[in-house]
Amino acid sequence: MFGNLSDRLVETFKNLRSKGKLSAADIDATLREIRRALLEADVALEVVKNFIAAVRERALGDEVSKALNPAQQVVQIVQEELVTILGGEQRRISFAKNPPTVIMLAGLQGSGKTTLAGKLAKWLKDQGQTPILVACDLQRPNAVNQLQVIGERVGVPVFAPEEGNGKGNPVSVAKDAIKHAKQKQFSVVIVDTAGRLGIDEELMKQANDIRKATDPDEVLFVIDSMIGQDAVNVAKAFEDGVGITGVVLTKLDGDARGGAALSVAQVTGKPIIFASTGEGMDAFEPFYPDRMASRILDMGDILTLIEQAQKSFDEEQAREIAEKMAKDAFTLEDFLDQMQQLRKMGSIKNMLAMMPGANKLKSQLENIDEKEIDHTEAIIRSMTPKERKDPKILNGSRRLRIAKGSGMTVTDVNGLVNRFEQAAKMMKTMARGGNPGIPGMPTGMPPMGRPQAKKDKGKKGSKSGNPAKRAAEAAGIELPRADKGGSAFGIGG
Amino acid sequence: MFWRKKDKNVQAPEEVQEQVQDVVETVTESPAIEAVTEQVVEVEIPQVELEPIELPKRSLTKGIKSLFSRIKFDVENLEELEDVLIQADFGVDAAEAIVQEVKNRAKKSGAKTESELRLILTNLLTEKFGRDDRALKLDNGVQPYVILVVGVNGAGKTTTIGKLANWLTQGGAKVTLGAADTFRAAAVDQLATWATRSNSEIVKPSIEGQDPAAVAFESVERAIANQSDVLIIDTAGRLQNKQGLMDELGKIRRVIEKNLAISEVLLVLDATTGQNALAQAKAFTEVANVTGIVLTKLDGTAKGGIVYAIQEQLDIPVKLVGIGEGIDDFGFFDASEFAIGLVGES
Numbered sequence: 100m101f102g103n104l105s106d107r108l109v110e111t112f113k114n115l116r117s118k119g120k121l122s123a124a125d126i127d128a129t130l131r132e133i134r135r136a137l138l139e140a141d142v143a144l145e146v147v148k149n150f151i152a153a154v155r156e157r158a159l160g161d162e163v164s165k166a167l168n169p170a171q172q173v174v175q176i177v178q179e180e181l182v183t184i185l186g187g188e189q190r191r192i193s194f195a196k197n198p199p200t201v202i203m204l205a206g207l208q209g210s211g212k213t214t215l216a217g218k219l220a221k222w223l224k225d226q227g228q229t230p231i232l233v234a235c236d237l238q239r240p241n242a243v244n245q246l247q248v249i250g251e252r253v254g255v256p257v258f259a260p261e262e263g264n265g266k267g268n269p270v271s272v273a274k275d276a277i278k279h280a281k282q283k284q285f286s287v288v289i290v291d292t293a294g295r296l297g298i299d300e301e302l303m304k305q306a307n308d309i310r311k312a313t314d315p316d317e318v319l320f321v322i323d324s325m326i327g328q329d330a331v332n333v334a335k336a337f338e339d340g341v342g343i344t345g346v347v348l349t350k351l352d353g354d355a356r357g358g359a360a361l362s363v364a365q366v367t368g369k370p371i372i373f374a375s376t377g378e379g380m381d382a383f384e385p386f387y388p389d390r391m392a393s394r395i396l397d398m399g400d401i402l403t404l405i406e407q408a409q410k411s412f413d414e415e416q417a418r419e420i421a422e423k424m425a426k427d428a429f430t431l432e433d434f435l436d437q438m439q440q441l442r443k444m445g446s447i448k449n450m451l452a453m454m455p456g457a458n459k460l461k462s463q464l465e466n467i468d469e470k471e472i473d474h475t476e477a478i479i480r481s482m483t484p485k486e487r488k489d490p491k492i493l494n495g496s497r498r499l500r501i502a503k504g505s506g507m508t509v510t511d512v513n514g515l516v517n518r519f520e521q522a523a524k525m526m527k528t529m530a531r532g533g534n535p536g537i538p539g540m541p542t543g544m545p546p547m548g549r550p551q552a553k554k555d556k557g558k559k560g561s562k563s564g565n566p567a568k569r570a571a572e573a574a575g576i577e578l579p580r581a582d583k584g585g586s587a588f589g590i591g592g
Numbered sequence: 593m594f595w596r597k598k599d600k601n602v603q604a605p606e607e608v609q610e611q612v613q614d615v616v617e618t619v620t621e622s623p624a625i626e627a628v629t630e631q632v633v634e635v636e637i638p639q640v641e642l643e644p645i646e647l648p649k650r651s652l653t654k655g656i657k658s659l660f661s662r663i664k665f666d667v668e669n670l671e672e673l674e675d676v677l678i679q680a681d682f683g684v685d686a687a688e689a690i691v692q693e694v695k696n697r698a699k700k701s702g703a704k705t706e707s708e709l710r711l712i713l714t715n716l717l718t719e720k721f722g723r724d725d726r727a728l729k730l731d732n733g734v735q736p737y738v739i740l741v742v743g744v745n746g747a748g749k750t751t752t753i754g755k756l757a758n759w760l761t762q763g764g765a766k767v768t769l770g771a772a773d774t775f776r777a778a779a780v781d782q783l784a785t786w787a788t789r790s791n792s793e794i795v796k797p798s799i800e801g802q803d804p805a806a807v808a809f810e811s812v813e814r815a816i817a818n819q820s821d822v823l824i825i826d827t828a829g830r831l832q833n834k835q836g837l838m839d840e841l842g843k844i845r846r847v848i849e850k851n852l853a854i855s856e857v858l859l860v861l862d863a864t865t866g867q868n869a870l871a872q873a874k875a876f877t878e879v880a881n882v883t884g885i886v887l888t889k890l891d892g893t894a895k896g897g898i899v900y901a902i903q904e905q906l907d908i909p910v911k912l913v914g915i916g917e918g919i920d921d922f923g924f925f926d927a928s929e930f931a932i933g934l935v936g937e938s
Contacts, residue, residue: 141866209746240785241778248777296892327681327866329894353831355868
């Protein structure tokens with residue numbers, strides 16, 4: 100498959116790095132990649148087009164920050180615009196002044212309305228409300244039954260006078276439910292309705308009738324986060340046919356990028372209020388626009404990462420090292436230097452965690468022991484300058500002395516020397532053949548720390564037993580391609 | 593059409609049953625036929641003769657509505673064509689590749705007019721979608737044939753099973769349903785309703801929340817005991833990135849295969865699904881060895897173009913399509929019908 104947006108942006112950045120000013124062509128190159136990323140994330144085409152046009156206009160304007168390089172500026176604008184469309188801040192459910200508050204759920208078949216009804220009921224109940232669920236899906240076989248089971252699970256009563264399976268009138272059920280709720284003083288009424296297609300006029304009219312009959316405070320449009328381009332049509336149909344007040348995004352625990360969120364927010368102008376993130380009745384949370392923006396772009400916090408890398412790494416020094424490597428003059432001294440450079444960037448773990456797609460690598464990140472760097476440093480510092488320049492002279496007695504001096508064992512010293520030699524070899528090749536790395540990063544990271552091959556063996560994507568080398572590989576090639584997964588929102592979720 | 597042993601009382605030993613594959617010559621009439629050429633296997637022990645069972649004809653009648661009808665085709669500028677393909681969820685890469693191919697063909701044939709271009713596109717899609725393994729493989733004579741139905745939550749698995757069961761029973765088949773979705777509230781009841789509607793037998797979990805693999809195992813035992821022609825096993829919806837649930841599916845599969853070969857593993861895909869459908873197909877194929885796709889909810893505005901990429905990359909055919917909630921609302925996927933539906937009349 101093709102790499103994700105981060106990969107391709109890195110490519111674009113590379114070409115832009117040297118330039119100080121942003122040309123229209125630069126912007127377009129970056130935006131082409133972003134367009135593709137958005138489409139691959141299932142953002143609807145018309146939404147993508149409008150979005151790209153807006154970003155382009157802003158990027159061409161005078162809004163230039165000196166802190167960032169041109170490509171980063173574009174990316175930052177994209178991120179900001181995404182968050183703006185997705186809703187700058189969270190909106191809460193609006194409650195009626197005079198209870199009961201009525202919440203109606205509507206959406207396509209299989210979008211997750213009934214499950215959501217249960218989660219919403221539980222959430223409200225936990226907040227001290229007294230909700231009641233209303234079974235207005237009389238269409239799907241045993242939907243009523245399903246709601247009853249769910250109601251029982253979350254300890255919320257269910258109003259279900261009709262058995263469903265095609266029998267009964269959902270409009271009158273809804274009407275009766277409001278009466279019932281008033282009588283019994285329930286504070287919130289949650290109306291579950293049948294799934295329907297946007298183009299099914301009869302069923303859309305029925306949904307509208309339910310709305311009229313219950314006069315809901317919220318009409319929540321429930322949409323599957325895996326939905327593709329059709330999201331715009333569906334959202335429009337529900338907005339026009341029923342009129343919605345907010346959106347709930349379901350199945351966000353899957354690995355879909357969820358571009359639909361953007362489509363729906365853009366097309367309806369209605370806020371996304373909740374995210375549903377699993378099958379458990381607690382898997383339900385408020386919607387976070389910024390996390391969703393990162394997820395759609397599959398970017399991670401790449402801006403921060405690039406900034407840090409740029410700040411701490413001296414380009415002059417990088418060039419020197421690259422030259423040395425090419426000439427085979429790379430010494431343990433340089434090795435130490437580079438390591439200190441890396442140190443300046445902050446904890447390796449944190450840095451890697453900022454990488455896009457790093458979620459999958461969390462377990463591997465755990466294996467990176469920052470102490471190993473200290474140990475390596477201690478070993479090198481226990482060497483004489485001559486030894487650092489020419490590790491070949493390291494005989495047994497020298498190694499013993501170094502081990503004693505650094506408080507490590509001879510095996511550790513041997514290991515370091517071996518890894519250094521390998522690394523020097525690898526870097527030589529890379530320096531000659533060009534290095535795939537993110538901009539501003541040192542030209543190939545030196546390995547450090549003890550190899551942890553045993554722990555990592557068999558782990559997917561980990562080619563090197565050495566954490567730092569692995570990190571270098573990851574930074575350049577592997578990492579951004581690793582799939583998202585884990586928490587609902589990708590990184591930071 | 594599917595094949596059934598003529599005399600149900602003649603029970604051949606197991607090894608023989610296995611050999612009795614492809615015993616009969618068939619005529620391809622219904623799309624449900626697996627084209628089998630005359631190929632008689634020599635067996636010593638009395639042959640089990642198969643009789644063909646005619647099943648009601650089905651086709652993609654309600655089908656998809658064309659997105660292309662509103663655009664003008666112009667060989668110089670096919671960008672709009674690309675846009676339309678993207679909007680049909682083909683994905684950027686597939687859309688670009690198709691447009692390129694249309695351009696090439698137009699160049700070769702000198703096509704210029706809009707109707708010529710439409711024809712090129714229709715033919716191209718028909719070709720790409722066309723394959724001869726679309727029929728359900730219910731033909732090797734080893735009964736009951738087992739169909740395992742898998743997919744993410746809300747794709748339409750249970751509804752598909754109801755329709756499929758009804759279609760089979762209408763054709764005179766004896767069908768047993770296995771309710772191995774023991775997770776979702778009332779899923780078993782939902783399947784039971786379909787069992788009643790379709791005159792099928794159903795095997796339910798003996799206790800609530802029973803291990804789905806155990807239900808699958810019992811379903812197999814029952815289907816063998818009651819001499820069913822077809823056993824369809826429903827499974828809980830699961831998102832493909834949930835490793836634990838995917839492992840569970842692998843277990844269900846293994847448990848079934850202890851006693852019976854699985855004829856079909858159908859992955860149910862919601863046509864509204866975007867690019868994630870490809871990830872779904874990959875993951876489910878890895879765990880459950882998917883043999884065919886059921887594309888549901890095609891009666892809406894979604895086009896399900898992602899099946900193009902799925903077929904290209906994973907080589908899995910679309911076998912069935914769902915076009916509504918009614919018991920008869922499904923059909924067999926037909927490449928040219930699909931292509932014409934998508935492109936519109938040329």
